[in-house]
Amino acid sequence: MGRSDSLTAAWASPAAADRYTRTAVALHWIIAVLILVQIGLGWYMGDLPKGPDRTYFIGLHKSLGITTGFLILVRIAWRLTHAPPPLPEWLPRWQARVADLTHFLLYACMVLMPLSGYLSASFTKYPMKLWGMPFFKAGWESDAINAVFNGLHKGTSWLLVALLVLHMGAGLRHLFQRDGVFRRILP
Ligand code: HEM
């Protein structure tokens, strides 16, 4: 590449190759908010006594969770067809490895959370609803099967929270160090 080529490239898009696509950025932040709300709702509604409040918040958690699940499918399809930008060369190798592993496990949790929640709720006597509309239910009334998926839902939620502490801690560290890593995923 000649001098003028590299200058044009640098001018046209200073760092296009080391940024996530706009779609990936939008999906990351929309899903991040939805998941944090879902965790908050999950913890809050668990302590509510039986009654209209509990019914309302569980219904909201299910509809929001199914909606988030569909967005996660879109995100995974996008990710499989759009490689993320390579991490900067100066980043220590072990940090790049931990980041890769964390991101992979976050994706696994993003699949398991809505799936286990949906399956758990499918094996109860309650009808499945999505924003008030009847929604396909994958099971029948069975306390035993419900308990298995419910256990998976709760267990995975703790793995997710632990990963998020790590992920957000690392993210904030990059933000405050202004080393350019956080900017990769900023709108
Ligand atoms: C709450 C739910 C969140 C989930 C599930 C999540 C998940 C992910 C995943 C899977 C990636 C890797 C994307 C890929 O390579 O395909 C990523 C990237 C990133 N996330 Fe999050 N994230 C969340 C919230 C946050 C928050 C709150 C912050 C801010 C501290 C943050 C900061 C970042 C940064 C800086 C990157 C880019 C890392 C890089 O340059 O490779 N994330 N996130």
Ligand code: HEM
């Ligand atoms: C992004 C997806 C989701 C996240 C992050 C999430 C998170 C959580 C969390 C943190 C809890 C509390 C667990 C505990 O008490 O330790 C919970 C409970 C629950 N979730 Fe989800 N959830 C999601 C999707 C769903 C979906 C799609 C459904 C059903 C359609 C669902 C149904 C439930 C139910 C019924 C409970 C109450 C379980 C109980 O208290 O026995 N969740 N969820």
